[in-house]
Amino acid sequence: PPTIPADIYNAFLHPAVPLTIAILYATTVHYYNSKATGQPYWLSKTKAFKYGVLLHNLGLAVYSLWTFIGMTRILHGTIIGPNLLSGGYSNFSSSSSHLTIDVSGTELVRPGLWNAGLGYYGWIFYLSKFYEVIDTMIIIAKGKKSSSLQTYHHAGAMVSMWAGIRWMAPPIWIFCWYNSGIHTLMYTYYTLSTLNIRVPNAIKRSLTTMQITQFLVGGSGAAIHLFIKYRASGEDGEYVRCLSHMGQELAVVINCVYLTPLTFLFVRFFIRSYLSPGKS
Numbered sequence: 691p692p693t694i695p696a697d698i699y700n701a702f703l704h705p706a707v708p709l710t711i712a713i714l715y716a717t718t719v720h721y722y723n724s725k726a727t728g729q730p731y732w733l734s735k736t737k738a739f740k741y742g743v744l745l746h747n748l749g750l751a752v753y754s755l756w757t758f759i760g761m762t763r764i765l766h767g768t769i770i771g772p773n774l775l776s777g778g779y780s781n782f783s784s785s786s787s788h789l790t791i792d793v794s795g796t797e798l799v800r801p802g803l804w805n806a807g808l809g810y811y812g813w814i815f816y817l818s819k820f821y822e823v824i825d826t827m828i829i830i831a832k833g834k835k836s837s838s839l840q841t842y843h844h845a846g847a848m849v850s851m852w853a854g855i856r857w858m859a860p861p862i863w864i865f866c867w868y869n870s871g872i873h874t875l876m877y878t879y880y881t882l883s884t885l886n887i888r889v890p891n892a893i894k895r896s897l898t899t900m901q902i903t904q905f906l907v908g909g910s911g912a913a914i915h916l917f918i919k920y921r922a923s924g925e926d927g928e929y930v931r932c933l934s935h936m937g938q939e940l941a942v943v944i945n946c947v948y949l950t951p952l953t954f955l956f957v958r959f960f961i962r963s964y965l966s967p968g969k970s
Contacts, residue, residue, distance in 0.1 A: 691760075691810035699813060708852040712845040715823050723835045730833035743828055744884045751877035753818065757811055757870035764807035765867065808863050809855075815866045816851040819844070839955040846948040853944045857937035861912035865945065868904050875900070895964050902956050909949040912942050 701707075733739050823844050826836045854862030876897055882889055916939060919929040933939050 691807045694810065694813065702813075702817065703852065703856045705852070705856075708848040711820055712848045715826075715848075716841055716845050719826055719830070719836045719841050722830045726830070726833060726835045728833050731831050734828075734831040734833070739831065740884070744881065746824055746828070747877050747880040747884055750818075750822070751874055751881055754870045754873035754877060757815055757866065758874055760807060760811050761863065761867040761870060764803065764811070765863065768803045768806050803860070803863060804858055808866065809858070812851075812855050812862055812866050815870065816848075816855045819847045819851050822847070837959075839952075839959055842955065843952060846952060850945045850948045853941040857935075857941045859915075859938040859941035860932060861915045861942055861945070864908045864911050868908050872897075872900055872904050891964075895960075898956065898960050898963070902953060902960065905949045905953040905956065909946050909953070913946050915942055 826840055829836055879889055879897060915932045918932040921929050
């Protein structure tokens, strides 16, 4: 992947960046929600606005697909060699309460996941979370209120992605890969809706279901990293933790804490939108 200048890369990973933007975002949304009357702003009635919304949704659909393809390639390219299947084994150690995986005798056939591209795609994906607040701006411009789900989702994603990239937490690949795949489908749906192309309700339900599944699978996959140890090479090699320092552990905890109420909010949205009386 292309090299990003270190000073720019690190500047955006200063904790003040996501915290400041998230607080400003949530505060601004709260202000406009309190002023909402149900009447759209004049801007939302212009052709420029409609074309802007179309380009926004289409652009995020294309970008998400680019990220998903890129992440898929580096995941495929950094898989441990075939000896893992024949020579590796795993067992749960009750004394250490960690899943221990013996991969002695295997070889890494590619650079580590971070250097192979996660550091590049992940950093850009982190920045995209700031841009995605335009979703909320579109809703407000149409005279609607931003829901708690919408506001919490965007603000929390900024901080969660920051933590994963800032501390180079291995499980952040799940967020980047899975979420970019879901967003490819989601923003494609938004693009079609902007073009007044009717999308079957079953597809909308499926998108919400996939988002909920993403949180459950992704959160569980990230959390299990807290309990994994592995022996990378040598018969007498020591088992080392998958998360190498406290910062990576904190990043996983932040993501799991963020996903817990988010999953609840999405499930509640699903029930109200598709399972309540009169909904189909």
